[in-house]
Amino acid sequence: MNPVHILAKKGDVAEKVLVVGDPGRAELLSSLLESPKLVNKNRGFLVYTGLYRDTRVSIATHGIGGPSMAIVFEELHMLGGSTFVRLGTVGALRPEIGLGEYIIPTGASYNPGGLFFQYVGDLTSVSATPDHDLVSRLITQFSSAGYRFHVGNIFSSDAFYAEDEHFVKRWSDRGNIGVEMECATLFFLSRLRGTKSAAVVVVSDNLATGGNWISKEDLERSVVNGAKSILTVFSEMK
Template identity: 50%
Template sequence: MGPIHIKAKKGEVAERVIVAGDPARVEQVASILDNPVLVNRNRGLLVYTGNYKGIPISVAMHGVGHPSSMLVIEELIMLGAKAIIRFGTCGAMVKGLKIGDLIIPTGAAYHPGGAFYQYLRDNVCMACSPHYEILKALVEETEKAAVKYAIGPIVSSDAFYAEDPEFVKRWSSRGIIAVEMECAGLFMLGAMRGMKTGALLLVSDSLVEELGFATAEELKYYVDRASRIVLEALIKV
């Protein structure tokens, strides 16, 4: 079966892909590329392909949560993607992080069930971790850019509005440093499909300190800065 939702043709999606949930972030990253071309807008799933330092790169929107993001990732793989970095936002679950700081996940916990149960067909937990080459490249490029970051395990939640104080207490006690909604699925598919994956996350709010929730406009500067880190890391793998 070929892709049903992304209507791009084979060859229109690069082997190296950046994915994000926010269409505005996708367009901002795509604007950094040389000669970006919109190769899909079907279902609102924007996909741009261009070049960065002479290397083909695609930037795609995966929507919110695992059902949407895993669908997009599967179709990007069908179209030739071999390395995918999620460039997303997250809520900090450790103190000392500010809006615009970065999280580099070393693994992603998740709640069994839903999409994970359908893929695994058993009541087991997959080891969801990024590919070492991408993890290493992201750390190197973040340090080169001299941007503050934290590195460690995160949790991928399926219920944004269920992240109450008990959720924070429970996951923080397990060493989790941030929460978002898509990395576990990306890392799992990477392992299952033989694809390199990784993630760089911008802190947009905190569940343990009063930082407020940053708007897309407030994050624009930080997105531009971090976009270049992701691009530099992606062309190294």
Template identity: 45%
Template sequence: MPEKTQKPIHIRASPDKISRNIIAVGDPWRVKLLSTLLKDPEIVNEHRGFLIVTGYYGDQKITLATHGVGMPSAAIVFEELIMLGAEKIVRLGTTGSLREDIDIGDVIVAEGAVYNMGGTIGMYLENYVAYSATNDLELTYLLYKELKRRINRVFRGLVFSSDAFYAEDPNFVKRWSERNILSVEMECAVLAVIGRLRDVKTSCVLVVSDNLIKGVSILSSTERLSERFLEVGRVIMDVLSST
């Protein structure tokens, strides 16, 4: 476990440049897109490719942070944001639906995440304990309620956080859909676990970019789904600003 006095290595920003409220995304293009919702956005980090922008949404400071792809990269960013004072972190990303009725453009709010034992999370836990990867109940409920009110096509439940993008076998979709998992992505589990270990509130909001049951996907998904990302981003900023 990092000491409370430990300083970040990869994020070269001072604590006053990082909000206590974070929206974390995998793709730096999404930081640029969401920064259009902020007043006076300022780039506070570009080191190691982790684009981080801080600005104001109304009178509330919001930080938009790139966490990269996969749990090892994301864990570094989440830990260092917490070192810099983050208290609430919401991941906004894309996901592949594992249900026929959850289509491209729909929104999933992850109550928690299932993950394979070992890997990044295993490094945090002794003897590979099955630690609950559940998000903060209050924050997650507020996000779900407001998203449902304003967007409608919103689902909630468990997602699967995969450690390897190209490792799925032919039975992957069938296996996880039969376990009532809504979708697959790559970072929610490690965010939830770190949030619990560090006593930081977390949540995960996902825009569906692929339906793995139907075999339908959108390439360059952020650009194609930009309006949906902005719509969801506004809701997240409203909730973070009011709590």
């Protein structure tokens, strides 16, 4: 099957891919690459390929939510991607987690049904966990960079505006320290397709302390610093 949304050619996409939700973020981070080339702009799924410390990498847009992530992941994989790290934002579910800090997920909870049911039918228990080696490398790199980060399980929600007054307690009581929308899909499909994946998410707001949001400038700073660390991990992998 050939991709129908990402209209790049086989070989245009590197084996190592940094995926982000926002096309503006992909454009921003492409400036970190040497000689970045825009290999797709169809449907707003911007994909750039270039070099970082002599390592060929791609920076790709996955859009919002699990279904969008699923389409982009499948097509990037068709085009040669084999190692994926998502860099996005997350709402913290614990009061001690600060804005602009990072969460490196060790797993992602999700609601059953939807795209998961379409992939596996009535097999209701499917692991959504990242690659252990990739997570270990990210933890080591973020530690050496001196960044404040948290390691733990997160919840991947399908509905941004469906939260009620019980949301934080419901999901934090089940061991989740943050909520976002795409990691469960990435981890699940990566396991299914035999690729490596992980994520680093920046805390943009804290639902446990009233939902205050990070400033645009502070978010951009954390995103750029996080991207540099992820790309460094890519450059150190064989």
